Structures are given as C-alpha cells and as structure tokens.
Amino acid sequence: MKIGNREFDTANNAYIMGILNVTPDSFSDGGKYDSVDKALFRVEEMIKDGADIIDIGGESTRPGYTPVGAEEETSRVVPVIEAVKREFDIPISLDTSKASVARSGILAGADLINDIWGLKKDPDMAKVIAETSVACCLMHNRPEPVYHDFFGDVLSDLAQSVELARGAGISADKVMLDPGIGFAKTYEQNMEMLASLDMLHSFGLPVLLATSRKSVIGLTLDLPKEERMEGTLATSVIGVMKGCSFFRVHDVKENVRAVKMALAIRNMNLQR
Secondary structure, eight states: OEETTEEOOTTTOOEEEEEEEOSSOOTTTTTTTOSHHHHHHHHHHHHHTTOSEEEEESSOOSTTOOOOOHHHHHHHHHHHHHHHHHHOOSOEEEEOSOHHHHHHHHHHTOOEEEETTTTOSOTTHHHHHHHHTOEEEEEOOOSSOOOSSHHHHHHHHHHHHHHHHHHHTOOGGGEEEEOOTTSSOOHHHHHHHHHTGGGGGGGOSOBEEOOTTOHHHHHHHTOOGGGOHHHHHHHHHHHHHTTOOEEEESOHHHHHHHHHHHHHHHHHHHHO
C-alpha cells in the first residue's frame, strides 16, 4: 500500500501511526499541541521514536465531545500539516469526517484521510478522496450501539463503506479498514472485537487498530487514561498476531518495540 511517497508492506510488516491532536479537548492530550511549534516538537519526538505515519486531528471524537465547524477545524489542522510537510519527510494522515476539511488538508500535504464515519457522514468525502488519489482509512461506526447480529452487522457496515469507496472510484490499494474500537460499541462488544480482529481479513484489505489509552483498557484494568500504556501494548501485540498492519498510538516508542517483537514471533511462526 502506498501512502504519500512510501510503500508499506502490509502483508509482512506492521507500522506505527503516531497521534497528534491539535485540539483543546481530546480525551488524552487535548491542549498539549495546540500551536505549530508544539506540534512540530511532538512530531520530531515521534519520528525519533520510530513513527511511520503522523495522524493529525483537529476535532476531538471522545465521548461527549463538542463538534466544531469545518472552518475552525481547517484553521487548526492546515498550518500544522503545512509545517510538518515542510520540516519532515513522513506521510501525514488527516483525521476528519468533513469533505471540505479533507480537501484543504490534502492541498496542504495530507497523504491519507482517516474517516471515523467510513465515508458515511459527508456525502462528498468519497469523491474528494477519489479525485485526489490519496489513501484512506475507513472506520466502523454507527449512531448507536444497537445490533441484531454484532459481528454480522459490523461486517455489513464495513462492506457498505468499502462499496462507497469503490463506487466513487477509490482504488482498493488505497483503502485500509479500522474496526472502530471505542465507537458505537459496549465494553463487551469492544472486547469481542479485539478477540476477533482476524475476521476483518475477509475484505482483503489492511487493518488499522486504534486502541491507545481507550476506555476498554481503562475499564478492564481500572486505570485512568495516563496509566493505560501497558494495556495498549497488550492490544497492539494481539493485533500483530491477528494480522493488523497499522497501529494508531500515543506512546510511539513503546509500541514500536512491542510491535517489532510480536512481528518477529509471528513471522517466525509463519516460516515453520
């Protein structure tokens, strides 16, 4: 899979996407990187720690978040994308569900659109991605965690997103999927999904796992968000063993090491 100017061997390797929230209210790091200088410092840290992609977000998606308009979101992310592109040679992901923000971000240098609504929120999103030929990550989500058949419904929801991408002309080699841990799922459903990540391979597309510091970890270990790194590492290792290719995380260095170790074990097992 090509993202920006880099090829990613998703069949044999695994990659770390470092999180950069340029928001005042994200659940874990809101307000920490809300200036270009702070953002650049953080990106430099994550690159040194081994990040392969930087994921920039200008609107919090935590439970109970306050939505912001497209103009405000654009004003947050575009200067940061431009600065990162100018200072560093690393693919940039833009975390947005708004087509106008995506278009502005792509013009500023974003190489991938990470849409938590899987092209279903903004009817113009698929068209923007197709016209600009960037990569995209389509996450599973729905307005309420109400399911007739949990796994069947998740696969059906993702199939709808994949079909929207195909119908718009987005090439299959530009698409990855995200099971949406922490979105429209109960605690039990999040745990079931983590135990069954390999079912997503039925689409034949790379899978991104985004569990970093999320409530499913906090509830399992009874820990606040700032103490959830070890739990995140456990989910990353499980993700590697179940064939995930990308991991969206806050703690880059630690996840790079855990993923590298798990990948070595997985690949050794495949050689037997």
